[in-house]
Amino acid sequence: MNNLVKKFRQMAPVISMIISQVLLLGCKDEDSKEYIEGQIPETEVAAYIAQMNQDIADMQQLADGKLRVLTYFQEQDNVWVMELENGHILRIYPEVEKNEKKEIPILGINEEGYWIYEFYNTEDILTDVNGEPVAALAKTGKGTFVPRLRLNEKNYWEVSFNGMQWKQLTSRPVDVISTTSASYSLMNGLVADEENKTVGLSLCCGELTITSVVLGKGTTEAWNKFVLGTSDNVLLDFSYAGYHHGEVAPPDGFSLGYEVINVKERMNAKNLTARAALIDILQEKNLTRKNGTNGNNPNARVVIYFPEGEYVLHNEDDNGMREPEAGKTYATDSKGNNTSYSIPITGGHLVIKGDGPDKTKLIMATPNLPGSTEVMYSSPCMLELKHNSETSKVCTVTSDAKKSTYVVEVDNATGLNKGDWVCLYLKDNTPELVNKELSPYTVEATMTNIIDKGVQVQDFHQIIAKSGNRITFKEPIMHEVEARWKWEIHRYPHYEEVGVEDLSFVGQAKDDFKHHGTWEDDGAYKPLNMVRLTNSWMRRVKFTSVSEATSIINSANVSAYDITIEGNRGHSAIRSAGSSRVFIGKVTDRTNGLLIDNRSVYEEGAGQYHACGVSKPSMGAVIWRVHWGKDACFESHATQPRATLIDACKGGFMQFRQGGDYDQLPNHLDDLTIWNMYSERSRTASGNSAPSGVFDWWRIGFKGWKFLPPTIVGFHGDPLNFVQEQVKLDESHGTPVEPESLYEAQLERRLGFVPDWLKALK
The missing domain is CATH 2.160.20 (Pectate Lyase C-like)
Structure with a gap:
């Protein structure tokens, strides 16, 4: 409880400052398109209204018994702070005079379970587009809805119950939202019953009182047993996941001292398309195929920089033609071409960087055509950050090792050194092993992969010590090793320190997606794959209308975070x-x-x-x-x-x-x-x-x-x-x-x- 209080109190001044600033907005001036009072950007207003809508949804869930209070406390100025079990925070301010918050609709629920609202001191029933009262609680016997609010271009409040149809809610526009509305909340009181572990919550609008169970927080037994x-x-120890085992953040691409190559400048200097300019840079740095050979630059030390703008990296001009193979059917573009090609990027110590996910956009304007229309995932990926070599056997494991241990013995550790990345590998279809792997269940006839190919484990590790034929990994082993099943150590070719950051990938995924409907549903817009990489990352990236965002394949300790997936x-x-x-x-x-x-x-x-x-x-x-x-x-x-x-x-x-x-x-x-x-x-x-x-x-x-x-x-x-x-x-x-x-x-x-x-x- 003390830690939670401390966390909230540290956050409260920041939250209050943001809300106070946002609520300085005045009405829009149709000429300047600026907010008169305080010049608050529209983006901040939208964020505040989104928070209002979240509070409305949380109140409805609390009232209908589908959401509970995790914990609560009272801070200065008699403001109650509640943490809900969904992780959201609700603040309850002391009741403010109605005429001080009249410019914001205050939603509530009446005793019958229907939505009501108050605006400029007038209370009314909330109705849908057909003029019917809208149910908030299941006890009405009708389907329940959660209203959402927004301000339209003329500063009238509107309401929607499905996010698509909007109805004007108020008969007068908002002139100024005053700073006193920083104390906006849907509730104005909390009464705690500590004996029964409940709270009673009174609403600002309507006479309904919500009673919620208080769950409380406590350390779980599973954690205690792990400790x-x-x-x-x-529980296994998952803490070694991520870039450099989660211990540090990846460096910003511009801080590395690498050579920075500007794609837009290359486009202008050589009169190239974005795709051609990128390939020109990759070929220059030996980072992709050129003249029939594969590029390979493990220490490129290059930042490929896409400054603010839109860059089309695939359209129909990039497709080609090949002779159809027997038994396959091909999709074609408007020019009769039937083949699309990925852009392979083969190198380490390389960063692809933009100016931010809302500023730099890498675009697939048309779909990547599939290898066969019958194989719905066979469209190539637009960009592949990839090491092309496979693993290969080095030695055989000769000792058993339990889960959560770090050491194995091998028959010959010659050629293995501290710092090497290797693969702890198993592939064995002995029925005894298969049955053990599936315990407490038994193998079923349809599971032909594990029956024919056997139990397959590939666990990539970094060696931190070697003594004779005894090697120690940085990370704990997560599958029991029994030497009798012929576990092996494989050499693991890979690239290191590869990053993608501060940009968006934009596809054109269809708006009526159907799983396994056609190749266009499943794989037409795949912007990025990361293959055989270690200590690499993707962050501050947005994907819009893509079939698949990213697959991280045969890699180790890659971090992908701070990412948005939106659109269709x-x-x-x-x-x-x-x-x-x-x-x-x-x-x-x-x-x-x-x-x-x-x-x-x-x-x-x-x-x-x-x-x-x-x-x-x-x-x-x-x-x-x-x-x-x-x-x-x-x-x-x-x-x-x-x-x-x-x-x-x-x-x-x-x-x-x-x-x-x-x-x-x-x-x-x-x-x-x-x-x-x-x-x-x-x-x-x-x-x-x-x-x-x-x-x-x-x-x-x-x-x-x-x-x-x-x-x-x-x-x-x-x-x-x-x-x-x-x-x-x-x-x-x-x-x-x-x-x-x-x-x-x-x-x-x-x-x-x-x-x-x-x-x-x-």
């Missing part, structure tokens, strides 16, 4: 594909589109079909504080991912959004850990959501949907139950726990502090 290292601890919804977000300890954090995925199970409904914030997640033999990935769509779920795309942490995330928890062909299942093997997940399900979705509110992890009698028992701690939000025989642990169900983030807590425990880069992201 103590007890024999029944089920598509196939997938950001995934760790066969990589080790990838950190995917602070991603906001609010793409819009048709619901998967009810295509008559268009929903804002539906999200990519597959949210952030994992595929292939991913190991140790952390999905941290990601907010994905309501009609989605984290990705777990089969072909043997393991040891994934879904940490303090928020979004839909829809079944069958994970992906994976039946022959590649299970979706996820051991050590899936879901920590403090806030479930946020679409109210209009159906079908693939959990039937009767029960979410199973191993669907009996169905060849799809297979997860080994996960560890679940602090799952809360939209009510959802799990089949208890199918989970390893389901602790504190319905109530969030402390520590709030497992990754943060484990990193702090290892380092003794939370790094500044991580604190800044929160």
Whole structure:
């Protein structure tokens, strides 16, 4: 409680300053388009109205019993601060005279459960576009709606119940919003009942009193067992995920002292298109194919800089023609071409940098054509940051090693040195091993990948010490090693220190996405892949209307954070594909589109079909504080991912959004850990959501949907139950726990502090 109070009190002056400044806005002058009072930018006004709408939604959820108070305290000036279980903060100010806040509509709920509002001291029922009262609470027996407010161009308040149709709410425009409105809130009183652990909340508009349970915070038993290292601890140490093991932030590209090459200047100097200018730079620096040879510059020390502007890196002019292969069908563009090409970028110590995600835009103007229309994901990726070589065997492991240990012995460590990156590798289809890997379940006939190719593990590690044939890794081993199954150490070719930052990727994804509908749905707009990279990053990046945002493939310790995915919804977000300890954090995925199970409904914030997640033999990935769509779920795309942490995330928890062909299942093997997940399900979705509110992890009698028992701690939000025989642990169900983030807590425990880069992201 003391830490929470301290955090809020540190934030309060900043929050108050921002709100106070924003609320100085006056009416728009039609000539100057400026706000008269205080010259407040429109962007800040929009942010304040967005906060108002969030408060309205939270109040409705509290009133309908779908959201609870986590904790609360009273600060100076009798202002109450509540932290809700969804992570939002609500402030309750002492009642302000009505004539001091008359310029903002105050929404409330009456005793019958309908929305009401007050504006300029007049109270009225809130009605929809047909003039009917709008239900706020389920007790009305009608469908409930959450209103959203906005100011139109003439400064009249408008209201919408679906985000598309807007109705003028007020009969007079706003002249000036006064500074006293900084104390705007929907509630004007809090009465605590500490004995029963509830609070009563009185509304500013209407006579309704909301009673909410206070959940409180406490350290969970699962965390205590991890700290103590007890024999029944089920948590792995995920703290080694991310760039340089999460210990430091990537440097800003301009701070590295690298040569900076300006793409716009190259375009102008040689009269080139953006794509041609980029390829010209890459060829000059031996970073891509040239004259039939592959570029390879592991120490490029170059920043490829896209200053503010729009850069078309793919359109129909970039396509070509090839002879169709027998049995394949091809898509063609308007010129009759049937082939698109990616731009491979092959080098290390390289940064692709813009002036900011709202200033620098890299555009796919037309789709990348697929290799075959029958293979819906076969369109090439526009940019591939990629090392082309594969791993190769160096030696065989001769000793066993338990999970969470760091040392293995090999038959011959010659050629392995401190600082080397290697792959701890296993591929064995011995039935005994396969059955052990799937325990407590048994292999099913449709799982031909694990039956034929066997158990497949590729875990990339950095060597920090070698003594004879004994090698020590920087990171803990996350899969038990038994030497009898012929584990190997492989050489791992890769590039290091590759970054992408401060820009946007813009596609043209269709507005009626259908999963596996056509190649245009699944793969036409894939802007970026990162392949065989270590200690690399992507940050401050926006994706608009893309099929897939980014796959991080066969890489290690890559960080992707501070990312927005918007526009039309598509196939997938950001995934760790066969990589080790990838950190995917602070991603906001609010793409819009048709619901998967009810295509008559268009929903804002539906999200990519597959949210952030994992595929292939991913190991140790952390999905941290990601907010994905309501009609989605984290990705777990089969072909043997393991040891994934879904940490303090928020979004839909829809079944069958994970992906994976039946022959590649299970979706996820051991050590899936879901920590403090806030479930946020679409109210209009159906079908693939959990039937009767029960979410199973191993669907009996169905060849799809297979997860080994996960560890679940602090799952809360939209009510959802799990089949208890199918989970390893389901602790504190319905109530969030402390520590709030497992990754943060484990990193702090290892380092003794939370790094500044991580604190800044929160």
